[in-house]
Amino acid sequence: MPEILKQVPVSIARLMLGLAGLGNLIQVYGSQYRYLAGILATLIALLLIANFFVDKEGFLPQLENSIVASVFPTFSMAIMILATYIVPFSSQVALYFWYGGIILHILLMVLFSIGFIFNFDIRKVFPSYFIVYLGIVVASVTAPTFNYIQLGQIIFWVDFSFYMVLLPTVTYRVLVIREIKKAALPTISIFTAPAGLCLAGYMSVFANKNLMIVGG
Incomplete structure (x- = not known):
């Protein structure tokens, strides 16, 4: 079993997030589909946690790569979404998980900044940087579930500021500097995510919408 766990890649957290989000999308077809997706996402979370404790020597070095890191x-983003799955069973436990996801994401932002921003190298910048600094907008999207609208609004504005800084920086890296290895080219698709996520966060926590922001 430990040998199998060692083969679980850190980047599988993306699949965990995808499943957690998918569950909410397909809920209209039946709650059983939602919870199936949630269970699969939870299993991936448990695999990653087990991998960390069983094979720290193999787990942590993966995070030295700026793309993987x-x-x-996406792991903490998925935790925030999965917290909403727990609400019908225990709103208090769900809230703890939600807070945990937010705190973990902030911690990952700090560690990433120390490792890659303080030693800034434009050639190590990839569109996946959006995930680090804008992923916490998931807290804005899920904030209404926990009735923390004001916190969701604050997080939105902070992350929108990050987006305004990152967008020209990452665009410059991709279009001007270039030199992205073939294996990393698919990360360019992440360009489509941050604006959509910010919009989802904005629509979730602001009752009166500014059409300029929505249109932008």
């Missing part, structure tokens, strides 16, 4: 915060 910038993708890993």
